[in-house]
Amino acid sequence: MTRILGLARRYWMVTLTILVGLLGIVLALSGVGWLVQWTFSAYALAVAAWQAVGMVRAMLHREFGLDILAVTAIVATVLVGEYVAALLVVLMLTGGEALEDYANQRAKRELDALLTRSPQVAHHAVGGGYRDIPIGEVKTGDVLLVRPSEIVPVDGTLLSPETTLDESSITGESVPVERVVGDVLLSGAVNGRQAVEIRATKTAGDSQFQQIVVLVEHAAQSKAPVVRLADRYAVPFTVFSLALGALAWWLSGDPVRFAEVLVLATPCPLLIAAPVAFIGGMSRAARNGIIVKSGGVLEQLARAKTAVFDKTGTLTYGAPALTELRPVKPLSPEQLLVAVASAEQYSSHVLAASMIAAARERGLTLHEADSAEEAATNGVVAHFGGSDVVVGKFAFVAEHAPDARRTAIAPGELAIYVAMNGRYAGAVLASDHLRANAKATLDRLGSLGVTRTMMLTGDAHETAEHIAAELGIGRVRAECLPADKVAEVAAITERPVIMVGDGVNDAPVLAAADVGIAMGAKGATAASESADAVILVDDIARTAKAVEFGRDTVRIALQSIWLGIGVSVVLMVIAAFGVIPATAGAIIQELVDLVTILAALRAIGGRLDARAAAVGVTPDAPGALQSPVRRSSSSR
Structure with missing residues (x-):
């Protein structure tokens, strides 16, 4: 009951619309049915006026959306006496906004999980006991207690003999990991069944989990270019809908036809499908250990043509x-x-x-x-x-x-x-040694449409050429300074370009690429801040995963948009012949909106990930079979 009341308060416009509808039923049963038309019409026109104010404000800022269709449909149904249909259009409009909000909350569940799990206090060892202090007051060198099932508050070194940690929230790996005295513990990991002590090696602001939280907050507030592209469909879709309604009115001589067409001209497939799909795609990436900073990055990944790689620490393990x-x-x-x-x-x-x-x-x-x-x-x-x-x-x-x-x-x-x-x-x-799955990752990128590859490295020509030949990389530039890497990426014509790197010296080129992907597992803060996406585990295969998620997200977003538009257009054409009454049309269109949202939610990718699990790129592991790097004079 409490949950229902919470939803009713959260989506108060939907609640108010339903109450108005119930009031109409009561009035009809009370023998004053003539008041129903006035009640429904007055409420519908009030909502239309409220929507019109927002529409005018947007137009003054040169933003042309789809609100005009909803406002026109409400006014038209009231004028032709279809007051029940008018109330249903209002319910469709307010319900669509509520469904969008609910779907967004569902889609970004994994992103929100990271934000809500952010530790707030730490147990500081003082005078033989422990005192709770705000996490922001933790200093490097402080000894902290981490109790069973608590989140490690800051990055630190384990002082206790051993412990087991759940690092799934920061790495995407569900298997618990064991740590022994002297090992590094990352903030955000969940401690096992025994209390342990750690020595802080970083402050909260510099720790792994807090950096992830900053990236997630940025990602959750983003809006993808494809969503703006969907907004651009507003003008032609509006013109088509109004023209079809006017034509039906002119041919039939019945103004009701105009209203019957417009109640089926819902903007929801455009307004809802793209945002829901892109938030779902970012959520899917976060669940798999990849933080994507914006929906626009997913679209760039989907269209990527060229992938550029650093060598040391990226294509190789980076531990000579x-x-x-x-x-x-x-x-x-x-x-x-x-x-x-x-x-x-x-x-x-x-x-x-x-x-x-x-x-x-x-x-x-x-x-x-x-x-x-x-x-x-x-x-x-x-x-x-x-x-x-x-x-x-x-x-x-x-x-x-x-x-x-x-x-x-x-x-x-x-x-x-x-x-x-x-x-x-x-x-x-x-x-040094090549990553065990580097070749498989490049092959997977090729199958995803990223057919051109390049390696930029500060290493010597001999090593760079040999590695490139072994991995099938098409172009190589060796002995690069950071500025050289930026210039090389800027000169590439086959775009968008993905740049994958891990070190501080990669930060400039990561920022310069269309999509910079940082291998952030080793705490390369500068690289992570400059990049558009951060891989939280030391696994280059996640690069191909990121491209796959981008392609799936864009495909699902466009499929959902065109599914909704296609069904709406067919229904509008049928309604133009007087086959679908206005009230029935409003109900049918509500179902179309629901189908569109459900289609967009596929971008969360639960089933897609399950299908890919059996055929995906083999995860990287230092203990896996390694190919030796052949020849070099220096990898600096």
Whole structure:
């Protein structure tokens, strides 16, 4: 009962219309039926006047919609004495708005779920106990308690021995994951059955879940271009409907025909189908671990012709492992690695973490620099007391050490060059691996109409060409700076262009592409903020999924629009011959609206996802079969 009352208050215009209808029945049964016509007509004209005011305001802003059809239908039915039909048109109009609101709420359920689950407080460890504080007051380094079934409030490191987490709200993966002491816990994950302690590594605003919430809020407020395209159908559809009604009136000599045609000229297929379908498509994407920032992105994805990929961390796993140290004597391998890892502490490049990890695995002690500067995508210069260390690409190191020379590398390796105090000090070799499902993802994109592919990388030509050949990528540009990537994407003629990347250096080109897709699982904040869509799991196959969702959403939106329009036109033509009375026409059109909404709700994709599960691209996993990256001089 409470739910019914809540719906009645939420959709008060529908409630009021129904009450007016019930009042008419009471009046008719009371022997004062003549009041029914006046009651229904007065109420219908009041609603028409209210709608007309909004229509005029929109027209003053050069926005021409479909309200004129509803207003004209109400006025026409009242003037010809079809007062019951007039009330039904009002019910159709107000009910259509209510159905749209309900359908939108249903369609964006997954988006709303993320917003409503946002944690508000954290249990801060203080003096042997815990004190609840607002999540915004959590500082890096704070020790927090996460109770059973609670949401992890901020990104942090697990201090307790182990726990099990449900990360489905942020990754789309329904299988619980196990974490042990020292592992990173992402905010938004749901803790298992035991209370654990974590040490905050980020504030709430910088944490994974809060970033997702910001993206979702932006997505939920968007309006797709295809919806505006549907609005542009308003003028021809209105003209056609009015012309057909006028023709029926002229040929029959009966003004009732005009009203009978217009009650079937509902604008709902245009006004409702597209928004519902696009919100449903964004909801479907969120359920599958992809945050799409606007409905317009889905339309661009549906029409995409070219896909451009970064290499390291996108087509590859982005975690190169040290394979060999080649110092210049009298430097020892350990001394070379200490110098490299100490300098790389001040670099944000993916190779830096690999070098630091390799040094720590060998028990080496790293040095703290007096100062350090990183040249994006090129390398880093660090100063240690009286010693200068330069680490990075060959060309970058050669600028500081004229005696630098390239080193021979085997297939599957990349080289990081080192200079110390203006002299060449050697090279460090590492290897990266292609993602297990990279080729399958590209094949799937091709089957979806994205037939042109390109790779943009800061890596050397040899590696880039080899990877491109192995994956079947048509065009390659190696040794790119961020500005070079932007220029290359801008020069592509086969558009729309999708750009997929993961690092900070990809942020400019992600923003420049028609659709920028960020592999955001590793917390590349700059890339995620610049992108139009963010993949929350470390799985490149979701790129093809995003295109698939875009194509399905646009197809369903257009199918729903034309289904509603087609049925309405057929019914209007039949009504022009006097076959469908105005009252019956209004009832029939209500059913057409309902069918249109149900058709648009297919974009939520429950059945589509179930069918695709058996034939989809194999999920990526670091433990899966990997293909080695063949040849490189540096992947910076």
